Amino acid sequence: MFRENRKISSEETERHRGKSANETAADAFGWKKKVRKRIKGVCLFMLIFIFVPLMAKLAWMQSVEHEKYVKYAKGQHNGNNTIPAIRGAITDRKYVVLANSISLPTVQANPSIVKDKERASLLLSQILECPQDIIRAKLSIPGTFTYIQRKVSDDKAEKIKKLKDAGELYGVDVVPEPTGKRFYPKGNLGAHIIGITGLDDQGLDGIEAVMDPYLAGKPGSIRSEISRDNVTIPGGISAITPAEPGKNIVLTIDESVQYIVENSLRKAVKAYGAESGSVLVMDAKTGEILALANMPDYKSTDPKSKEYMMLTRNKCVTDAYEPGSTFKVVLAAAALDSGKVNINDQIPCGDIVMVDGWDLHNANDGFGGNATETITDIIAYSFNTGSVHIGLRMGLKIYYGYIKAFGFGDVTGIELPGETEGILPAMEDIKKIDLATMSYGQSISVTPLQIVSAVQGTINNGEQMRPTIIRQILDQDGNIIKDFKPEIKSRPINSETSFLMNKIMRNVIENGTGKHAKIPGYLAGGKSGTANICENGVYQKGMYNASFVGYAPAEDPKFVMIVKIEKPKGTIWGGSVAGPIFSEIGREILWALGIPPSFPNEINKMAGEQQEKTN
């Protein structure tokens, strides 16, 4: 109606303007044509500029980018569930577990979808026993992922899962970790040997670091279709890559011996007010390390503290020190083996000897010497001047050759990180005075391990074994993958010299400076050492390393042990400080190993005397 009226009115208007009806119809047709044309234009425009690009994009996505979008799609409905790889265990020689791992879940969240962050943080802080502020801060970060707490206990994980099932804690997930959490069931025992692992269960120090390629397993995965709630749809598993668990490492150390050593050393360091102490016990026949300890230990120390780094040092292998008189064992062995000194030779042994204008004298330890002494007494009473005469009689070339043959100046190759080769100057740099001081263990730096290894070679018929701390590598079923057999490293001296050295070293304990190292009921041999500590190129007054290296039983040695006490207060002499510790540890080890005493009456007599005193 309205249109008709409009038509009429337009016709009237046209008529009024003086146009005929035919003309008006023609105009209307032209207008319609124009409109159609415009519509066509718009459609064409849309087709060209909107639909064609859209189609092109679609074709591009379907053909060129097909794989990419398939991957996206699969990523959305397929999930990868990790199968944790358990790190191998570390055991002692009797397969007592010293370190092992257990897989524990991790709590993570998508902060962008957590609705009530205040309540979520409160609930999580209560379960995880963590301050609410920390969790609130974690949930407030921009982004879609944050760890709330890694490797939580199963109980805590279960509580969180229950809350999640009850509709709380939306956006918070409990997922398995690809690696486990490391546990040390024996606490600090063997801390410097075993080392530590990081948060991702990777080895950072000790055996954990050196044997990491064997210990670390390879996590596996289950690729499957997952539901909206991240639950595996049964039957939807497309691929399973099984996890490869790590290998177990069997050490040569003995838990009982290690325990004895650590306990005694801890007490001794405290008793002498020493800065630190180290003890290393080696099997006298095989070169296997039975125990190794440094005190103070570090596992109870805060990793962020300043002293932590210092305490993590395994001083038995990483720190070189001037060995002092314990090095006279090498001197005597070299002198006898080279034939430059015979066992009954009388060697000048006055109070002072002058070399290159330097006065070298005996230590003021209460043992006075005669004008001449035999090599046995020079070693027994640790005469420096006699040692200097022996060194000079041998000459640098021979002495240096033996020092090298015993392995000084080189790493022993033990499977522990950070081993140092010590400081052995090049032969051409050694002057006469250096040769003289090297004769009593100064002007040369060695590690406790090197000294123990040299003494082991000296008393084991001249066969020096390669020091080792790893016995076997086992798979998870206990099958041996690799067996570390004892191996002879070198033969620095012959068996006759070894026999003589055994006699000389026994005499040190029976009559000489090592009386305090005597193990009641047993025959033992050894050598004490007291060396002034050199810091920043200057010998520090009143600072000494007191050490004792020995073995027992002397008839058929079972172990070689070094005790080194750094900066003891009061008494400084190796025989008086380290000797009693050697005696105490040696006695306990022999009892623990079930070695019967050679002189049981001696033990009974001592016990009777003590009993009388008590009564």
Added chain:
Amino acid sequence: MEVRIISDPMKADTRRREIKTSSKREVTKISEIYVCLAAIMLIGIMLLGGIYTNICAKNVQSQYRLEDLREEKAKLEKERLSLRLEVNKLSSLERIEKIAEKELGMAHPANRYILDMRNHSVLQASLTDIAAADSGLDGSRE
């Protein structure tokens, strides 16, 4: 082919009706057969569908069971490791020593006495007796 021309229109009409009825009957018969066949097929399909659904359900059920068992296995393995850890913790020498000293009032021996079995005549005699008894036992077994 024989063509019969019926002159009587009434008869012709009746005949036409008969033919119509009979063809109708035939059609009904055929359609009944088809219906029957269709019904049988439908039932068959339904049965097959039912069986298939049942198999699928059982399959899914066993998949769920498999998942559960897999989880159970992982749980048990973890428990085994945890127990092993616990045993190792409990058997630590430090703990044993602490219990022996504090709870049981034990102490390290101050004086140790050695009984040399090699030269002990009474012990030697009892050892000989034991050895003799052992050999007697062996003999009786024979």
